[in-house]
Amino acid sequence: MHYIHIRAHGKINLGLDILRKREDGYHEVKMIMQSVGLYDKIEITLLGLSSTDEPEIDIETNLRYLPSNENNLAYKAAYLLMSEYKIKAHISIKIKKMIPVSAGMAGGSTDCAAVLKGINKLFNLGLSIEKLKEYGVTLGADVPYCIEGGTALSEGIGEKLTKLPDMPPCIILLAKPPINVSTKFVYGNLDLTKIETHPDIDGMIEAIKAQDLKGMVSKMGNLLETVTEKEYPIITELKEMMVANGALGSMMSGSGPTVFGIFDSREKAKAAYEVVKASGLARQVYLTDGGDGNERY
Numbered sequence: 001m002h003y004i005h006i007r008a009h010g011k012i013n014l015g016l017d018i019l020r021k022r023e024d025g026y027h028e029v030k031m032i033m034q035s036v037g038l039y040d041k042i043e044i045t046l047l048g049l050s051s052t053d054e055p056e057i058d059i060e061t062n063l064r065y066l067p068s069n070e071n072n073l074a075y076k077a078a079y080l081l082m083s084e085y086k087i088k089a090h091i092s093i094k095i096k097k098m099i100p101v102s103a104g105m106a107g108g109s110t111d112c113a114a115v116l117k118g119i120n121k122l123f124n125l126g127l128s129i130e131k132l133k134e135y136g137v138t139l140g141a142d143v144p145y146c147i148e149g150g151t152a153l154s155e156g157i158g159e160k161l162t163k164l165p166d167m168p169p170c171i172i173l174l175a176k177p178p179i180n181v182s183t184k185f186v187y188g189n190l191d192l193t194k195i196e197t198h199p200d201i202d203g204m205i206e207a208i209k210a211q212d213l214k215g216m217v218s219k220m221g222n223l224l225e226t227v228t229e230k231e232y233p234i235i236t237e238l239k240e241m242m243v244a245n246g247a248l249g250s251m252m253s254g255s256g257p258t259v260f261g262i263f264d265s266r267e268k269a270k271a272a273y274e275v276v277k278a279s280g281l282a283r284q285v286y287l288t289d290g291g292d293g294n295e296r297y
């Protein structure tokens with residue numbers, strides 16, 4: 001095999017709670033992760049032997065501002081497996097980004113996960129999903145989840161995963177406002193001592209198990225909104241706009257700024273899409289669904 005292409009799905013958080021800050025500075029989380037249909041296209045091609053003793057990895061992306069060197073998470077993933085298994089090959093990785101960047105949708109982590117899976121297959125390494133996740137967590141806390149995809153409970157710093165049944169069928173509207181939200185700023189300004197109510201993650205799990213869409217939406221909550229909505233009112237505006245236009249519920253994903261709305265009808269979701277698009281609050285607006293983050297390979 002000389003060529004492989006993979007869909008690297010983005011994610012949203014249906015629920016995001018922070019339990020505590022650990023002594024090492026990491027936050028202990030309790031999150032419900034959900035893949036979305038929106039994906040980056042990754043193509044890996046084997047070009048031949050490496051001209052040096054090291055793996056040779058060319059990266060190409062359609063976004064000029066993304067790194068096309070060893071700082072790209074796709075590069076790091078390929079390099080990790082190829083050096084570990086002494087594969088002295090020359091490969092090219094082409095990334096077509098569809099997932100908004102720095103948006104709380106794990107775009108980099110999912111590309112990283114896709115390349116780990118792709119290299120495993122391209123070079124017939126025969127590594128299990130569990131083994132790939134072990135490599136993945138060394139590159140990013142969300143990478144193990146991205147390897148698995150679907151609906152999952154994520155705990156610890158994000159590496160402790162429990163598979164859940166797929167979320168009830170629905171349509172998801174995504175809107176990324178044109179602002180940059182620094183993850184460091186968000187966590188840095190989160191004052192856990194001042195938080196009185198936490199999202200009911202266990203309640204959400206029950207609703208998902210019961211395939212109760214309205215119940216699930218009623219449990220949506222993201223603790224990080226306490227920081228971002230204060231700083232960036234555009235997030236609140238988008239949430240309100242989605243709900244005013246038929247969403248069962250709307251929330252920010254991850255540390256933002258992407259806002260999503262959950263709809264029980266495609267028509268309503270489509271109409272809301274048009275309203276959000278026309279409002280100019282977000283340039284990147286997508287209609288999608290729970291997708292199949294579980295790209296089997």
Ligand code: ATP
Binds near residue numbers: 100102106107255
């Ligand atoms: P998360 O939801 O995990 O917080 P995010 O959506 O906030 O992720 P990403 O889109 O993953 O953020 O990108 C964050 C940074 O990672 C960007 O500044 C980008 O330069 C860098 N990066 C490296 N490789 C990639 C990649 N393949 N795709 C996107 N960003 C990448």
